[in-house]
Amino acid sequence: MSRCYCALLRKATRRVTSLYDDALQPIGINLAQFSLLRHIERDEPISMTELGRKIELERSTVSRNVKVLEGMGLVETGSGKDQREAVVELTENGRRILEDGAPLWQGAQDRIEARLGTDAAAQLKELLQTL
């Protein structure tokens, strides 16, 4: 039986996630959280459902992950004009964490590019976006 694309993806993702999580360790959040903060910053204030749609993550997962960030004081939630909606935005602390984390994240990006080479890294991006 040939190699499983999905198993290879999952293994690679575990490895790379670990690399980014380690890089972000000094600011006390992991890559999933950092990434979520970045998306919130880009479109704030934004609703849970809209956030989930943008990043292709189940709404209940978004809700749960945002709650963790709220517990850390990095975001706050309130109501939209549509009372059903919970909207999220960054706190001052959240903004600071993003700023502090940017060079650490870039270091991880650089490490990936060093490992693959620039061309292969660009290729990987394209392939992942095709999947």
Add this chain to the structure above:
Amino acid sequence: MSRCYCALLRKATRRVTSLYDDALQPIGINLAQFSLLRHIERDEPISMTELGRKIELERSTVSRNVKVLEGMGLVETGSGKDQREAVVELTENGRRILEDGAPLWQGAQDRIEARLGTDAAAQLKELLQTL
């Protein structure tokens, strides 16, 4: 800020995992479980630690995931000659599930190759293995 390799990997992994899980739905297990059964079949009987080492998964994760498979009657565990060791092997049912799942899994592999093209699929494999 450029696209995050890790975020792209995670998103692609969610998508592809969903595709394989759907494909395996008829046999009632997901890709992670199917993959674990395949690795057990390859080297059974095998210890938890050895299994974790082979698939680069934290030992406690392996322990937990094997327990779920045991609950489903797909594997059984016993002691090695080293009493510290728990060794795992497939049950008759587990073997059957693997056999029934093989064409379904192949169907998912084919779909990925159809989506990417054969060359690009080979390239993805190589890139993922470099990471």
Add this chain to the structure above:
DNA sequence: TTGAGTTGCGTGTATATACACACATTATGT
């Protein structure tokens, strides 16, 4: 032979992920 060090494992804790479900609010059709 014995004590220290190492190894294998399972549990506690926590985050990440997804599906099902229920409830409240909004939208729509008649």
Add this chain to the structure above:
DNA sequence: ACATAATGTGTGTATATACACGCAACTCAA
């Protein structure tokens, strides 16, 4: 105006993942 349908959210449940820890069994050096 009202009933139905759709939408947004959070909770329950479950699996997946990883780190820390404690315990039992094994190894090794003195």
